[in-house]
Amino acid sequence: MVPAFMILLAFLVQSSESAIRKSSDVSGLTTFAFHYLDHSGLIDADLARRAGGSLATDVDKAKEDVKTGKIRTLIVYPSDVARSKIQIFENNVGLVADQKSTALARQLLQMSVARTVDSPQILKSLTASVEVDRAGYRNGVPDLGLAAVAVPMLFLFLYFTMTIFLGNQIIGGFAEEREQKIREVLFVDVTASSVFLARMVATTVLGALQLAIMVIPIVVAYFAIGPSLGLPLPAFSTWVLDSSKMLVGFGTLLLGVAMMIAVHAAVGAKIKSVREGSAFATLFIIAMFSPSYILGVISENPGSIAVQTMTYFPLTAPSTLLFRNALGNISLVELVISTTIVVITTVVTTLAAVRVYRGGQALPRKAPKS
Template sequence: MAHHNLRTVVRFEFLRTLKKKSFWATTLIVPVVIGIVFGLVSFSGASASKSVSAQKGATISFLYLDESGLISAKLGKDSGGTPVTDRQAAIEAVRAGTADDFIYIPKSPAREAVQVYGKDLGLFESGKYSAAATHMIALAVKEKVNNPELTALAAGRVSFSETMFKDGKVSGGIYAVIPPLLFLALFYLVILFLGNQILNSTVEEKENRVTEMILTSVNPSSLIIGKILGILATGAVQMLTVGVPAAVGFIFLRGRAGIPDVSLAALIPSPSSMIVGALLLTVGFILFAGALVAIGSMMPTAKDANGLFGAIVITMFVPLYAVPLILSDPGSPVVQVFTYFPLSAPVTAMLRNGLGSLSGGEAAFVITELFILGAAAIALAVKLFRHGSIQYTSKVRLRAAFTRRR
């Protein structure tokens, strides 16, 4: 009978959430916003690239004074320049509008700034003046060196191919960090999207005054566990709804829309890091879900319960402020405290797991700790709900809940 009631609660909680328009609105808005952002980034990138290319290839008329001797008369003429001898007169000509652009090249352009004076054409269009000066100087250097390879090296146009090894095998580098850290993203997604629902899952029955009727057919343990499992199932639906379009978009849009062209082989992580990440996500969710249900079981109204939700969320984001320390010194006392303190442990451990600084022993300890504390939080939630199921006007006192009646 208990198992039957548990399945009933899970099914009811799952279907009730899926039927809510707010659930789908919240879930679908994430991929829609991501798609819009990537579209805007792609459009802006294409426009900027087109503008830069146009500026590089543009031929404009300008005055120039070359005190370095780099620019030959032929190169200056071919670039659209007219040589002058009076610097101040050329500047005044641009100021008066009789000339559009004046380029002054000092005796040592490597140590002194090349000065460009021009008519203001707007934030982006005015960049063509500096582009013309840069192009002309680059051609002059190429003429002097007369060696395309040395010119390219001097300009810093050098490509590198890097291969790193870890434990005798080729390491994926920065890209191998991404898959384990996806568990951290999913953890934030589930808690932020479903946290309020978990918190209010027991408060709704109390506010609707139906707890007495529910407890006549379902025991508190089945009710609480069923609600958590049902909400976890809706969380899986959310993760698939957001994750599948993101994965498909990444695969087909690599190298476009601002997405780096990363080889899929480079994203293959070690199986151990993925297993640890999945376990940390599961036990972290159990702990936070148990804590939120326990808070909801204590409070008489959703308004009272939501006041504590912010405090829970803050503890999730505090470890992010220690990311530089986690990267540079994962063994520091601060990082260790964050790793083992229950409310910051899931985020910190998942960060360290993705970055490769979480040892097997630390991972086993944190997973065991969170599982035990999560089970304890669920047991506490059951006890609080049983004690305060008909306490509609005031919050449940922990001392009263644990005091046995004579």
């Protein structure tokens, strides 16, 4: 339902955007019906006409017509545009009407003046459209900036999205089972460990599937109709595909999601209600996002105590690793130690969670002490 709704919404937005774009001419000048008075003598009458403008002769009458609604917009250019303001009188219709006429008034003046300049160099300098070519270096090699971090950062984005989505599903599932008091009956037919692990795996798989069903149509729709909507699209051609960063990113994503699922499941095994669980989930999310708050320090001073702590603290390690992997400032030793901590945390948490989940249930074939 959600993807279908998003696609429908995108089409609606697209159709209304198309209607708006019809009010621009080929030169990029906003066009709509307006009246203007030019005391400066700078406005190109031909350009003004193409933009939908009509020259007014009597300013007082034109202002009165605006008030009564006969004229929608009146733009009055002062004799000295350097010292005085352009005046706009307008019969407001929509929320953005003011911005539209203001933009038009400025555009018309700029384009009219530009037509009078003969030198392309002066014109380009004045319109601030001179292009810049910058070369950056990091650690002695060319640094490609955002293009180099885009792909590794995708793993971070996936980590955040999957953890939030799956974490909520897992806690909700366990809490529901507890609230509905169905564990005892289940545990007579299936061991608690089996139920726990099956629930973890099933919820993860179903959650990932739900996430894919929601996200894929949106992504496809974005790329399919985004350009026609004027949405910014990533410059894929500039993206750098660094295999080592992608490998580390992918591995960290899997380990991080596994650990967060285990942590959420451990909480789910203990809590008595969804409400109780959501408090824990919020804590985990804060911990997960906390490296973002010190992103500046992570990028410029990875050896600082704060960054080192977050690199090795289990709940913050995956996102810190993913940030540092994207920025290219993590060493192999740090990577190995941190991922080892994440793996150990996952295993220990899962074992503890199973124990909590089964309560005092007797272990298989362990006869009571006699």
